[in-house]
Amino acid sequence: MTTIPENAFNDLLENAVTKLVQEKLELLLREEIKNYISNEHQGPRTTLNGNYKRTYQTRYGTINELQVPRDRKGYFQTRLFQPYQRREGWLEEAIIHMYKGGMSTREVAKFVESMFGSQYSPTTVSNITHTVMEDIEQWQKRPLEKRYSVIYLDGLYVKLKRNTVSSEAVYLAMGIDEKGIRQILGFYIGGHESSNGWREVLKDLKNRGATDVLLGVFDGLPGLEEAFREIYPKADVQHCVVHKVRATFPKIRVVDKTEFLDDLKLV
Incomplete structure (x- = not known):
């Protein structure tokens, strides 16, 4: 019994798949032009006028001689690809x-x-x-809802590669709308987290339509509460519980942290 080398078998399989794809594409093209001439074309009468050959790259291999039908007046254009497109997307x-x-x-x-x-x-x-x-x-520029029950603000530091690799703040704003649905309202990258940076973020949120906010939740970054109240003076403010817990931990003795955390959950 003759054994076919693995690479030869793979080539045979790839060629078979490519041939099958070519046959199905050409079948679709023939049916498409028939329907176009019989039902879709509204101009002067036209008829089939053979085929022309072209190459077309697919994810299953390159078809070197795809038979594309044409009509005598040159009206037909397939919807499968653009006139000069040589490859699938x-x-x-x-x-x-x-x-x-x-x-x-x-x-x-x-x-x-x-x-x-x-x-x-x-x-x-x-x-x-x-x-x-x-x-x-x-x-980032999409319009926002007019009213949000809560807007959460948090700054995350990630390593970004520009000229060098360094940590930069990502300003992240998440909102809960009147239906209780959470959504990311926007993220903004740049420098170190600051109240001025958040002020620009809040201005952008308001300019995009979020004019009414009931509650703002964020950490105790100096100047952030003032910046928030400047943009949303009627909103209430609450410091994030998670950040409060994190800020408390360094002040607790290691041996007491487990017991303290259990008590804090009840609070």
């Missing part, structure tokens, strides 16, 4: 996910080249991943 989606996962544009470019043989420069990757930034900017 899957690779761009993969690049965006890798970028979101923390890989640099140069690392993504090297990975794409090694896996798919595509020559993607870091600049090209940057252009593709720019869509992530556009999505983030749209999300």
Whole structure:
């Protein structure tokens, strides 16, 4: 019995899958143009006029001679891909996910080249991943509800790589609307946490529509309460219980912390 080498078997399997994808795409294209000519086209009468060949990269392999039907007047355009599109959007989606996962544009470019043989420069990757930034900017500028029962403010420190790696504050604002639904209202990155930084965050929340707030909850950062009352003078203020507990712990003897914590939960 002849044994097929593993790499040869993989090639056969890949070619078979690619061929199947090609057959199904061409079937869809033929049905699509028939329906277009019979039902959708509203202009002067047109008829089938053979096919033209093109390459098309899919996640299952490259189709070198995809048969694309055309009509005699040149009206038909398939909805499966754009006229000059040579590849499905899957690779761009993969690049965006890798970028979101923390890989640099140069690392993504090297990975794409090694896996798919595509020559993607870091600049090209940057252009593709720019869509992530556009999505983030749209999300950050989205309108907010007019009224929130509670707005929680908290600053988190994360390590960010700019020219060097250093910890920077992420200003995080979470709200609870009148239906009791929690949602992240916004996050803002920059420098060290300060009351002035929070003042700008609160101004942005109000400018985006959150004009009525019943209660603000945050830690005891100096100047934060004044900044909050400046933007929302009618709201009540409560210091975060978690931060109060954390601030209390250093003042308790180690041997008493367990008992103290149990008593504090009751309070």
